[in-house]
Amino acid sequence: MAARWRGTRALLLDVSGVLYDSGDGGGAPIAGSAEAVRKIKASGLKLRFCTNETQTTREKFVQKLRGFGFDISVAEVTAPAPAACRVLRERSLRPHLLVHDDVMPEFAEIDKTNPNCVVIGDAADNFTYANLNEAFRVLIGLKNPVLISLGKGRYYKETDGLKLDVGAYMKALEYACDIQAEIVGKPAKMFFESALAELGVQPQEAVMVGDDIVSDVGGAQRCGMRAVQVRTGKYRPADENHPQVKPDAYVDNLAAAVDLILQEL
Amino acid sequence: MAARWRGTRALLLDVSGVLYDSGDGGGAPIAGSAEAVRKIKASGLKLRFCTNETQTTREKFVQKLRGFGFDISVAEVTAPAPAACRVLRERSLRPHLLVHDDVMPEFAEIDKTNPNCVVIGDAADNFTYANLNEAFRVLIGLKNPVLISLGKGRYYKETDGLKLDVGAYMKALEYACDIQAEIVGKPAKMFFESALAELGVQPQEAVMVGDDIVSDVGGAQRCGMRAVQVRTGKYRPADENHPQVKPDAYVDNLAAAVDLILQEL
Numbered sequence: 001m002a003a004r005w006r007g008t009r010a011l012l013l014d015v016s017g018v019l020y021d022s023g024d025g026g027g028a029p030i031a032g033s034a035e036a037v038r039k040i041k042a043s044g045l046k047l048r049f050c051t052n053e054t055q056t057t058r059e060k061f062v063q064k065l066r067g068f069g070f071d072i073s074v075a076e077v078t079a080p081a082p083a084a085c086r087v088l089r090e091r092s093l094r095p096h097l098l099v100h101d102d103v104m105p106e107f108a109e110i111d112k113t114n115p116n117c118v119v120i121g122d123a124a125d126n127f128t129y130a131n132l133n134e135a136f137r138v139l140i141g142l143k144n145p146v147l148i149s150l151g152k153g154r155y156y157k158e159t160d161g162l163k164l165d166v167g168a169y170m171k172a173l174e175y176a177c178d179i180q181a182e183i184v185g186k187p188a189k190m191f192f193e194s195a196l197a198e199l200g201v202q203p204q205e206a207v208m209v210g211d212d213i214v215s216d217v218g219g220a221q222r223c224g225m226r227a228v229q230v231r232t233g234k235y236r237p238a239d240e241n242h243p244q245v246k247p248d249a250y251v252d253n254l255a256a257a258v259d260l261i262l263q264e265l
Numbered sequence: 266m267a268a269r270w271r272g273t274r275a276l277l278l279d280v281s282g283v284l285y286d287s288g289d290g291g292g293a294p295i296a297g298s299a300e301a302v303r304k305i306k307a308s309g310l311k312l313r314f315c316t317n318e319t320q321t322t323r324e325k326f327v328q329k330l331r332g333f334g335f336d337i338s339v340a341e342v343t344a345p346a347p348a349a350c351r352v353l354r355e356r357s358l359r360p361h362l363l364v365h366d367d368v369m370p371e372f373a374e375i376d377k378t379n380p381n382c383v384v385i386g387d388a389a390d391n392f393t394y395a396n397l398n399e400a401f402r403v404l405i406g407l408k409n410p411v412l413i414s415l416g417k418g419r420y421y422k423e424t425d426g427l428k429l430d431v432g433a434y435m436k437a438l439e440y441a442c443d444i445q446a447e448i449v450g451k452p453a454k455m456f457f458e459s460a461l462a463e464l465g466v467q468p469q470e471a472v473m474v475g476d477d478i479v480s481d482v483g484g485a486q487r488c489g490m491r492a493v494q495v496r497t498g499k500y501r502p503a504d505e506n507h508p509q510v511k512p513d514a515y516v517d518n519l520a521a522a523v524d525l526i527l528q529e530l
Contacts, residue, residue, distance in 0.1 A: 127394040133428050136420065140427060154441045155401065162405060163398050168437040175436040176419045176429055 004248065005226070005264040009205040010046035012078075012195055012220070013037075014186075015061075016053065017211035017233015018254050020068055022158075029068040030232050032255030037071055039258050043265075046199045049077045050192070050208070052185045052215070054121040054150040054166065055100045058082070078195040080150035080185035081106035084119055086194065087184060093146060095119040096138040098131055098169075117146035120173065120181070122153070122166045132172065139177045147173055151185035186212070187219025196223070207248075209257045211235050218245040228257045269513065270491070270529040274470040275311035277343075277460055277485065278302075279451075280326075281318065282476035282498015283519050285333055287423075294333040295497050297520030302336055304523050308530075311464045314342045315457070315473070317450045317480070319386040319415040319431070320365045323347070343460040345415035345450035346371035349384055351459065352449060358411060360384040361403040363396055363434075382411035385438065385446070387418070387431045397437065404442045412438055416450035451477075452484025461488070472513075474522045476500045483510040493522045 016022050019037070020029045040047050049072060053061055058074045058081075065072050081103050088095055094111050097104065099121035107119075118135045139145040153165035170181045185191050196206060203224030210216020211233030220227040229239060229247040232254070240250060251257045281287055284302070285294045305312050314337060318326055323339045323346075330337050346368050353360055359376050362369065364386035372384075383400045404410040418430030435446045450456050461471060468489030475481020476498030485492040494504060494512040497519070505515060516522045 125394050127397070129388075129390050129392040129429070132392070132433075133426070136429055136433075137427055140420070154443070155405070161398070162402055164394070164401055164437065164441055168397075168401075168441040171440040172429065172433040172437040176433040178419070 003264065005207065005261045007205055008045065008207055008226075008261060008265060010048065010196075010199045010201045010207075011040055011258075011261070012048050012050045012192070012199075012206055012208045012225070013254065014208070014210035014212065014216050014233075015049050015051040015065070017235070018209060018230055019049075019065060019070060021233060026064055029070070030253060032253055034069040034071075036255040036258040039262065041071060043262055046201060047076065048195050048199050050186065050195050050210075051077065051079050052151040052153065054080050054103050054185070055124065056102045057105050060102065078191070078198060080191070081121070083191055083194055084148055084150060084184045085110055087148065087182075087190075088117075088119070093117040093148075095148070096135060097121075098126065098135045099123050099150070100126060116142060117148060118173070119148045119150065120166055120170055121150035123169070124163070127164075127169055132169065136173060136176055139173060139179070145177050145179050147177070147179060147181040149181040149183050149185075152181075152183050186210075186215040187222070189219070189223050192220055192223040192225065196225075207261060209254060213239040213242050213245050213247070217247045221245070221248075228260075230254055230257060268529065270472065270526045272470055273310065273472055273491075273526060273530060275313065275461075275464045275466045275472075276305055276523075276526070277313050277315045277457070277464075277471055277473045277490070278519070279473075279475035279477065279481045279498075280314050280316040280330070282500070283474060283495055284314075284330060284335060286498060287421075291329055294335070295518060297518055299334040299336075301520040301523040304527065306336060308527055311466060312341065313460050313464050315451065315460050315475075316342065316344050317416040317418065319345050319368050319450070320389065321367045322370050325367065343456070343463060345456070346386070348456055348459055349413055349415060349449045350375055352413065352447075352455075353382075353384070358382040358413075360413070361400060362386075363388050363391065363400045364415070365389055365391060381407060382413060383438070384413045384415065385431055385435055386415035388434070389428070392429075392434055397434065401438060401441055404438060404444070410442050410444050412442070412444060412446040414446040414448050414450075417446075417448050451475075451480045452487070454484070454488050457485055457488040457490065461490075472526060474519060478504040478507050478510050478512070482512045486510070486513075493525075495519055495522060 096115035149170040152167040208220030208227040217227040226248040228249045361380035414435040417432040473485030473492040482492040491513040493514045
């Protein structure tokens with residue numbers, strides 16, 4: 001077990017369920033997590049926040065976290081919308097956007113005329129029948145329909161109840177057009193790889209810390225990273241017997257993860 | 266090839282694309298089809314209209330067809346909504362309905378208190394984010410979630426463009442809840458079987474006439490019926506080389522189908 005974390009040069013942290021819990025009035029920080037982030041920065045390890053949040057811009061998201069006492073800046077965040085923008089630019093894709101109003105500014109610089117693909121995010125109340133039909137007609141009218149999905153979550157919990165996430169609507173468009181969406185966001189390999197590139201480290205030099213056994217832990221491990229599951233956020237005891245994914249460690253929270261890794265370095 | 270239709274006691278006719286084409290101002294009858302229906306009735310063959318229409322009650326649907334000159338009554342129509350009502354009664358299911366306003370009256374007699382299943386139809390503008398979430402919460406709150414879908418169409422054409430059909434939204438709920446919907450309507454075996462039961466004939470005594478190679482022809486053949494594809498409605502030349510389904514005959518339209526079958530009897 002010793003030296004399990006040798007060679008670690010960077011940490012990637014999931015945000016919701018690791019730094020804070022979403023909920024009433026924007027949620028609440030998880031005890032010890034703000035101090036743990038400060039410890040990472042003091043240790044000299046590189047650090048990147050790796051989130052699937054697509055209901056807001058990184059600016060507003062970071063502002064909320066700073067309000068909770070976290071030392072975090074926009075430049076340290078890897079999120080699906082800017083990752084999608086990179087993909088769009090690289091492949092000269094002009095998107096029709098079916099996303100949340102609050103994430104629109106992330107696509108401000110992207111050419112959206114005469115669309116040749118659809119980008120779908122957690123659009124929430126923008127998921128009207130008219131808007132879905134509009135996105136569908138763009139796709140079905142293309143010779144090679146490209147659907148880029150910002151994550152593939154099934155549902156999430158808000159204070160007024162469970163809500164359908166982007167994955168459900170992605171499936172609706174996949175079925176109607178007989179196509180497969182390209183996922184941007186965890187657990188897509190490309191998404192973790194762009195976070196690693198931004199850090200300038202190799203997969204074997206990085207450790208992912210997350211609460212989602214499949215999306216965070218499984219996704220990072222498939223990229224060649226080590227991964228730790230915290231027992232906060234959406235963690236469930238059954239995760240410790242997951243049939244496919246075995247984290248490199250289970251820890252009670254981010255503070256414990258950081259202590260574990262730093263003491264072994 | 267002779268005597269291919271021997272033993273035929275009943276015909277099942279698809280409606281849209283066989284009797285009439287939907288479109289501007291409610292659509293238009295297909296030439297010769299009204300006369301063909303009269304010929305069937307005069308021949309002594311039993312007759313049933315077998316449709317996946319779920320945007321209206323059978324009453325309004327029949328009224329439109331009578332306006333086109335068809336000899337048709339409500340009692341002769343097999344449609345998904347009344348078939349679903351039979352399933353609901355048999356299994357003591359109380360539905361939460363996510364359907365078109367105009368088909369609601371078909372469920373008037375059904376107990377909808379304290380729902381223990383969801384019935385989804387082509388709800389069109391009723392497919393709001395709020396309504397989808399409501400249906401989703403009913404399902405995810407059930408120990409054994411039952412989702413009954415009135416057909417599984419991907420999309421259809423209206424005068425103002427292509428529109429998503431019930432199948433797309435069925436897939437969204439299937440993914441979100443990790444379940445499989447039960448389809449009521451063509452090509453479900455149960456649906457054809459209920460039409461046969463209503464006619465009082467065996468599958469080998471009946472011939473299905475439809476424009477949909479998979480839903481009409483393939484579905485009927487899987488029930489042991491013979492099936493004819495007409496070259497009207499959504500028929501495409503490529504259907505004549507379909508990899509899975511081979512109709513017992515291709516004919517230009519319903520009039521030709523009826524002449525073919527009656528002359529061989």
